[in-house]
Amino acid sequence: xxxxxxxxxxxxxxxxxxxxxxxxxxxxxxxxxxxxxxxxxxxxxxxxxxxxxxxxxxxxxxxxxxxxxxxxxxxxxxxxxxxxxxxxxxxxxxxxxxxxxxxxxxxxxxxxxxxxxxxxxxxxxxxxxxxxxxxxxxxxxxxxxxxxxxxxxxxxxxxxxxxxxxxxxxxxxxxxxxxxxxxxxxxxxxxxxxxxxxxxxxxxxxxxxxxxxxxxxxxxxxxxxxxxxxxxxxxxxxxxxxxxxxxxxxxxxxxxxxxxxxxxxxxxxxxxxxxxxxxxxxxxxxxxxxxxxxxxxxxxxxxxxx
Amino acid sequence: xxxxxxxxxxxxxxxxxxxxxxxxxxxxxxxxxxxxxxxxxxxxxxxxxxxxxxxxxxxxxxxxxxxxxxxxxxxxxxxxxxxxxxxxxxxxxxxxxxxxxxxxxxxxxxxxxxxxxxxxxxxxxxxxxxxxxxxxxxxxxxxxxxxxxxxxxxxxxxxxxxxxxxxxxxxxxxxxxxxxxxxxxxxxxxxxxxxxxxxxxxxxxxxxxxxxxxxxxxxxxxxxxxxxxxxxxxxxxxxxxxxxxxxxxxxxxxxxxxxxxxxxxxxxxxxxxxxxxxxxxxxxxxxxxxxxxxxxxxxxxx
Numbered sequence: 001x002x003x004x005x006x007x008x009x010x011x012x013x014x015x016x017x018x019x020x021x022x023x024x025x026x027x028x029x030x031x032x033x034x035x036x037x038x039x040x041x042x043x044x045x046x047x048x049x050x051x052x053x054x055x056x057x058x059x060x061x062x063x064x065x066x067x068x069x070x071x072x073x074x075x076x077x078x079x080x081x082x083x084x085x086x087x088x089x090x091x092x093x094x095x096x097x098x099x100x101x102x103x104x105x106x107x108x109x110x111x112x113x114x115x116x117x118x119x120x121x122x123x124x125x126x127x128x129x130x131x132x133x134x135x136x137x138x139x140x141x142x143x144x145x146x147x148x149x150x151x152x153x154x155x156x157x158x159x160x161x162x163x164x165x166x167x168x169x170x171x172x173x174x175x176x177x178x179x180x181x182x183x184x185x186x187x188x189x190x191x192x193x194x195x196x197x198x199x200x201x202x203x204x205x206x207x208x209x210x211x212x213x214x215x216x217x218x219x220x221x222x223x224x225x226x227x228x229x230x231x232x233x234x235x236x237x238x239x240x241x242x243x244x245x246x247x248x249x250x251x252x253x254x255x256x257x258x259x260x261x262x263x264x265x266x267x268x269x270x271x272x273x274x275x276x277x278x279x280x281x282x283x284x285x286x287x288x289x290x291x292x293x294x295x296x297x298x299x300x301x302x303x304x305x306x
Numbered sequence: 307x308x309x310x311x312x313x314x315x316x317x318x319x320x321x322x323x324x325x326x327x328x329x330x331x332x333x334x335x336x337x338x339x340x341x342x343x344x345x346x347x348x349x350x351x352x353x354x355x356x357x358x359x360x361x362x363x364x365x366x367x368x369x370x371x372x373x374x375x376x377x378x379x380x381x382x383x384x385x386x387x388x389x390x391x392x393x394x395x396x397x398x399x400x401x402x403x404x405x406x407x408x409x410x411x412x413x414x415x416x417x418x419x420x421x422x423x424x425x426x427x428x429x430x431x432x433x434x435x436x437x438x439x440x441x442x443x444x445x446x447x448x449x450x451x452x453x454x455x456x457x458x459x460x461x462x463x464x465x466x467x468x469x470x471x472x473x474x475x476x477x478x479x480x481x482x483x484x485x486x487x488x489x490x491x492x493x494x495x496x497x498x499x500x501x502x503x504x505x506x507x508x509x510x511x512x513x514x515x516x517x518x519x520x521x522x523x524x525x526x527x528x529x530x531x532x533x534x535x536x537x538x539x540x541x542x543x544x545x546x547x548x549x550x551x552x553x554x555x556x557x558x559x560x561x562x563x564x565x566x567x568x569x570x571x572x573x574x575x576x577x578x579x580x581x582x583x584x585x586x587x588x589x590x591x592x593x594x595x596x597x598x599x600x601x602x603x604x605x606x607x608x
Contacts, residue, residue, distance in 0.1 A: 029530070182405040183406045184447075189550060215554060225583055226335065227583065228587050229587065247490065248482045248547045248548065250482070251482040251518060252480055252518070252555060253554060253558055255519035256519060256563075258519070258527060259523050279520055281524070281528070
């Protein structure tokens with residue numbers, strides 16, 4: 001079972017190098033992350049983007065990219081389509097976002113899933129490593145679905161459960177967030193929570209359980225709980241998956257890693273492999289960690305670990 | 307300028323006359339905090355409900371020897387709101403009242419405590435690095451505010467920021483992404499508010515938006531996304547897009563970051579303190595001090 005990003009890094013070294021397409025590594029931090037990921041044996045990169053920029057940046061970070069496959073392309077949607085196309089045709093098993101807005105990638109993945117007839121809903125999982133917690137915690141959907149309805153939420157959970165199983169969490173706990181309070185009417189997100197619990201009870205979400213309660217207070221203190229001091233907080237109660245009600249919530253919460261003592265790595269698991277989704281503001285260390293996660297997930301998908 | 311919770315307590319203490327604090331339906335777990343606040347000297351509790359039950363509870367506690375009043379009432383919540391509206395109490399806390407009944411009574415357009423068009427809730431967080439207080443709003447009251455409501459939420463928060471001594475507040479209007487995307491309504495609202503601030507429609511306050519959380523929290527992250535602003539990495543107020551984000555954001559900070567937080571309802575004739583489960587006893591004490599400070603500084607707050 002993978003308990004930390006250190007486990008991920010160790011496994012990525014064992015299972016790598018794997019072929020990975022980098023979409024527009026046109027920024028020093030991304031190029032540096034690709035360089036390090038190559039050096040430690042995670043990946044063999046295929047670089048797609050503006051040739052001149054890539055050459056200049058590789059030079060700047062002291063990375064000899066002459067030995068790698070490079071595809072010259074300046075149009076961002078085409079860059080994304082090319083990389084995701086290689087993933088879906090089986091030419092490689094991982095794609096990583098570079099300095100390119102994520103929307104291009106989601107568009108490519110959604111089109112490719114539709115073409116492949118997989119029926120898979122595209123969603124992003126942002127995994128947190130929290131000190132003292134014995135498992136990684138996935139916030140989802142932190143990237144694609146702006147306001148998912150009940151049906152979309154079920155699919156988002158299924159994607160997260162699939163990832164959890166790949167990570168070795170046999171029966172992950174799912175926290176379904178809603179801002180339902182004792183006043184202000186019934187929130188749609190609360191109704192969704194109630195329905196999701198019913199679906200889970202009948203096994204419709206696969207091997208997992210849905211936590212009772214819809215807020216962090218419910219999760220950590222219980223429904224009628226009341227905190228006397230912060231010493232009472234037991235973070236090991238954090239569910240493996242936290243389903244957020246909407247994109248705003250997901251993205252805003254998952255990026256608290258810039259403020260809290262947690263590390264984040266984000267990815268999308270497609271029907272054909274992993275797509276690493278580092279933020280355009282992430283630094284090279286963080287991007288390298290996210291590439292390592294992509295390698296491990298791709299490896300386990302290839303081997304059918306589930 | 308108050309940069310810590312300690313300074314809020316100090317300001318509450320230095321604010322002059324003790325504030326009369328309406329507490330409906332006292333519960334045992336309130337006693338320690340009320341004792342502490344009464345001992346500090348910034349509030350006099352008005353304990354509202356069944357006199358017999360209150361006396362039995364208070365009699366066994368140190369509050370018995372401190373200044374307090376008992377107000378006999380069959381409907382404690384209604385009486386507490388009435389006393390506050392009529393100026394016989396300076397601060398209202400939820401106490402042991404049922405939250406739905408309490409909030410409905412506070413927000414009732416005719417008999418409640420609304421001062422203007424909209425009440426909102428602001429969480430005040432004490433950050434260690436940098437050592438400052440920041441506001442996050444609305445984290446409790448308004449479900450899905452539109453642009454009109456967001457203006458009022460900001461105005462309410464600016465009132466509180468002023469009481470805390472924040473001279474030119476920098477406001478991060480949060481959204482999922484830092485680009486304006488017509489499919490994501492929060493980005494449109496944030497962009498509009500940002501434009502309004504550019505035109506000085508919020509006085510000296512500067513609003514930047516839309517900002518995703520990485521850009522709001524870190525100047526370096528914002529710079530990597532090509533965004534330059536005085537707000538990035540240095541916001542005093544975080545405006546959340548809706549309640550789904552606000553309610554969970556403040557709790558995430560409390561549970562995962564152990565951040566000290568207090569909060570208050572703004573836009574009411576007197577400060578109102580709802581009972582939120584994720585506040586520690588220490589934070590609840592600070593919350594009383596915050597309300598006393600607001601009561602001291604603002605004849606009408608919010």
